[in-house]
Amino acid sequence: MPGAGTAADPRIPTAQDLEVLSRQLGRPVRDVVEIPARCVCGNPLVAATAPRLGNGIPFPTTFYLTHPVITAAVSRLEAAGVMAEMSERLGSDDELAAAYRAAHDAYLTARRDIGERAGTGPVPEIDGISAGGMPTRVKCLHVLVGHSLAAGPGVNPLGDEALAAIAEWWTRDRCNCDGAWDTQGPVPSKDLSRHVKHLEAKAAAQEEADQAGERQS
Numbered sequence: 001m002p003g004a005g006t007a008a009d010p011r012i013p014t015a016q017d018l019e020v021l022s023r024q025l026g027r028p029v030r031d032v033v034e035i036p037a038r039c040v041c042g043n044p045l046v047a048a049t050a051p052r053l054g055n056g057i058p059f060p061t062t063f064y065l066t067h068p069v070i071t072a073a074v075s076r077l078e079a080a081g082v083m084a085e086m087s088e089r090l091g092s093d094d095e096l097a098a099a100y101r102a103a104h105d106a107y108l109t110a111r112r113d114i115g116e117r118a119g120t121g122p123v124p125e126i127d128g129i130s131a132g133g134m135p136t137r138v139k140c141l142h143v144l145v146g147h148s149l150a151a152g153p154g155v156n157p158l159g160d161e162a163l164a165a166i167a168e169w170w171t172r173d174r175c176n177c178d179g180a181w182d183t184q185g186p187v188p189s190k191d192l193s194r195h196v197k198h199l200e201a202k203a204a205a206q207e208e209a210d211q212a213g214e215r216q217s
């Protein structure tokens, strides 16, 4: 199902965007204020969270990669040891190190702008703190890729590198949403206790059994 993305400002999340995000992540999303990157079909790729959550807690990780195809591909890179290799190069390649520091600054500026648009005001608790290991290390490749998708090419050199490295599984110019997350079941909602989940699973299993029975009869 294609995403909405028809609002005047494509950054503003629609109700459908929030539903898709919850399905992509398998849990309800909260405090998402913008959709900074979308698939060519309109579905969210990245969710932007306000720098201060609704409960008052400061939140430094502004850009969260949500698309399961991309998160899985980036996890493959992490498992292959790409982060250690990148961190090493940051220590020896001055040009790369400078570009990465600039990415850190761009991240902070983008977060301030998002906070202003979202009306969360200044968040001094996280001044100078970005995410993903920036500005000198690589601790989470998903963060860097989320930043690259949100900012566009040429802002975060290591996020751009990671995107290039997953081209086999995902590229900006084609939609890979089909089958990437469950679009049929209920949207993950916030107040499911373990007990309720258990009951729901039982009910779902029963329903499936009933349907199977009907098909056979």
Ligand SMILES: [Zn+2]
Binding pocket: 039, 040, 041, 042, 043, 174, 175, 176, 177, 178
């Ligand atoms: Zn798509």
